Amino acid sequence: MQGRLHFRPDVPGLDASYMPRRHSPVWKAPLPGWKQMLDEASAKMTSAVLPPIFFRADDIGVASKAFDALCSLFRFYRVPLAMAVIPAWLSETRQEKVFRAAPVDEDLWNWHQHGWRHINWQKDGAKSEFGSDRSPERQYEDILQGRTKMERIFGPNFTPVFSPPWNRFSTAALRALGKLDFKGISATAPLPPGVKSLCGIKHLPTRLDLHTRMAKNPAGDYALLIDQFSGISKMKGLTGILIHHQQMTPFAFEFLDRMLYNLKYVIRARFSSFKEMLKNTDERQADARLR
Numbered sequence: 001m002q003g004r005l006h007f008r009p010d011v012p013g014l015d016a017s018y019m020p021r022r023h024s025p026v027w028k029a030p031l032p033g034w035k036q037m038l039d040e041a042s043a044k045m046t047s048a049v050l051p052p053i054f055f056r057a058d059d060i061g062v063a064s065k066a067f068d069a070l071c072s073l074f075r076f077y078r079v080p081l082a083m084a085v086i087p088a089w090l091s092e093t094r095q096e097k098v099f100r101a102a103p104v105d106e107d108l109w110n111w112h113q114h115g116w117r118h119i120n121w122q123k124d125g126a127k128s129e130f131g132s133d134r135s136p137e138r139q140y141e142d143i144l145q146g147r148t149k150m151e152r153i154f155g156p157n158f159t160p161v162f163s164p165p166w167n168r169f170s171t172a173a174l175r176a177l178g179k180l181d182f183k184g185i186s187a188t189a190p191l192p193p194g195v196k197s198l199c200g201i202k203h204l205p206t207r208l209d210l211h212t213r214m215a216k217n218p219a220g221d222y223a224l225l226i227d228q229f230s231g232i233s234k235m236k237g238l239t240g241i242l243i244h245h246q247q248m249t250p251f252a253f254e255f256l257d258r259m260l261y262n263l264k265y266v267i268r269a270r271f272s273s274f275k276e277m278l279k280n281t282d283e284r285q286a287d288a289r290l291r
Contacts, residue, residue, distance in 0.1 A: 115142075130173035184277070
């Protein structure tokens with residue numbers, strides 16, 4: 001294992017010439033000194049007590065060479081990956097191809113719901129599928145449709161967690177999740193005051209976004225990314241790292257490979273999964289009831 005420091009995709013067609021149509025400028029091509037910067041930041045984190053870390057991959061529903069490569073990478077390191085599935089995207093043909101790369105019952109994958117159709121319904125401002133411009137009734141109906149399809153396709157492998165598209169959600173959406181017996185929500189925004197206790201939903205926050213980065217200056221954005229990565233060592237509580245495989249270039253895969261290696265073998269971070277976190281919550285609640 002000590003000799004594996006570079007991503008070697010075993011998926012035909014995903015080589016140096018592969019380039020997605022959409023990607024952040026920082027991932028267009030390897031930057032001078034990028035490995036040294038990541039390794040130095042990782043070395044400084046070895047003395048810290050890191051919070052539990054989880055990875056979440058968004059916009060799952062269409063198989064591709066990049067998706068196959070992502071699954072191969074996480075399988076190689078045996079690191080759990082929360083698969084945020086857009087239910088409306090999954091046709092029978094598509095789900096067969098997705099499950100070829102990531103078998104539905106393989107213990108690494110935490111299949112959970114990523115909205116319903118991933119459509120922006122906001123008239124102004126930041127995008128959201130479940131924002132303030134939609135009635136509570138419509139939000140409830142869409143979440144219910146998505147959950148019904150997820151349960152039909154994934155059965156006992158469905159994890160009752162909701163990741164809202166664009167990581168934004170209304171209080172009405174959160175109340176709908178409580179009514180539909182979701183156990184968790186994963187987003188960057190905190191839960192509104194007072195709603196958490198009302199709905200009994202655990203927040204699984206993402207704190208580092210790797211791929212939907214908007215900065216135009218690659219070198220400056222990479223320095224910021226390393227700083228954000230280093231900041232994990234100062235965080236308290238659960239920390240999620242967000243992936244968008246459709247926007248990953250060969251450089252983005254190589255970076256993720258090295259980051260996973262450093263987290264697991266240099267920093268020796270503890271990786272968690274949605275299943276584990278929900279199980280721990282249920283056990284604590286059961287203990288509280290017994291007392």
